[in-house]
C-alpha cells in the first residue's frame with residue numbers, strides 16, 4: 357500500500373527512458389551525433405488493456421514497437437516485463453519473452469512467408485520456440501483459423517491465395533499461437549479497406565475479451581484508435597508529448613500537436629462528431645475552422 361492507501365501494482369510492461377539512435381548513413385568522416393528516432397520514451401502497459409500509440413509518419417512509433425518486441429536493441433533505457441528486465445537479454449535468453457510478446461505488422465503479404473502454407477505460418481512461432489502442439493500441427497492451425505474467422509479447410513493455401521483482410525487474420529492467428537500476454541499491432545489495420553478494417557478491429561476486440569491479453573495498438577488514424585484504445589500516448593519527433601485515458605485525450609487534448617492530429621481526422625463518424633462537439637472545450641475553435 358502507498359501512503360494514500362491505494363494499492364501499489366506493477367504494470368505488466370514498463371518502458372523507461374527508451375532511446376534509439378540511428379547512425380547517419382554517411383561515411384565515418386561525416387559522422388554526426390546519432391539521430392534519435394526514439395527519444396526518452398516511457399510508458400506502461402497493464403494486463404488486458406489497449407495502449408494506443410499515435411502520431412504522424414516518422415514520429416517513432418514503429419521503432420518503439422520494435423524495441424518493445426526486442427527486434428531492435430535500445431541505445432539506452434529499460435524494458436521490464438512482469439518485473440524482469442528484458443532490454444539487455446541476449447538472443448538466446450529471449451525465448452520466454454518471445455512467447456509473451458507478439459507483433460502483427462502492417463503488410464501481411466510482406467510479413468508472411470509467401471512460400472509457406474497458412475498452417476506452416478501459424479505454427480512457426482511454436483515450432484521455433486519449441487512449444488508442443490498436443491493435438492498436432494494441423495488441428496492446431498485449423499482451430500486457430502476458425503477462431504480468427506478463416507475457413508480451416510484453407511490451411512494449405514499460401515498467403516497470395518487470401519485477400520488482404522484474410523492474410524491479416526493469418527498474421528493474427530500466428531500471434532495468438534503462442535498465447536501471448538501482449539500483442540503489438542503496428543498499423544495492423546491501416547492498409548485495409550474501411551469495411552474490412554472494422555471487421556478486423558472487431559475481431560481484435562473479441563479475441564482480447566476472450567483471452568485477456570493486452571495490445572499496444574499503433575495507428576496514425578485516430579478514428580480507428582478511438583474504437584479500440586483504453587489509453588492513448590501521442591508521439592511526435594521521437595517523444596511522447598501527451599498520454600492519458602482515451603476519452604481525456606480525445607475530448608480535452610492538452611498538447612497543440614494532439615489537437616492538430618484530432619482536427620485532421622476526417623469527419624466520417626457522425627456519432628463521434630456529435631460526441632466531440634458536446635464534450636470538447638475546443639469545440640468553438642473547431643467550428644471557426
Ligand SMILES: Nc1ncnc2c1ncn2[C@@H]1O[C@H](COP(=O)(O)OP(=O)(O)O)[C@@H](O)[C@H]1O
Pocket residue numbers: 378379393411412413414415416417418419420
Ligand atoms: N533502421 C533505421 N535506420 C535509420 N533510420 C531509421 C531506421 N528506422 C527508422 N528510422 C527513422 O526513424 C524515424 C522514426 O521512424 P519510425 O519509427 O518508423 O516512425 P513511424 O512508425 O512513427 O512512422 C524516421 O525518421 C525513420 O526514417
Ligand SMILES: [Mg+2]
Pocket residue numbers: 417418419543
Ligand atoms: Mg511505422
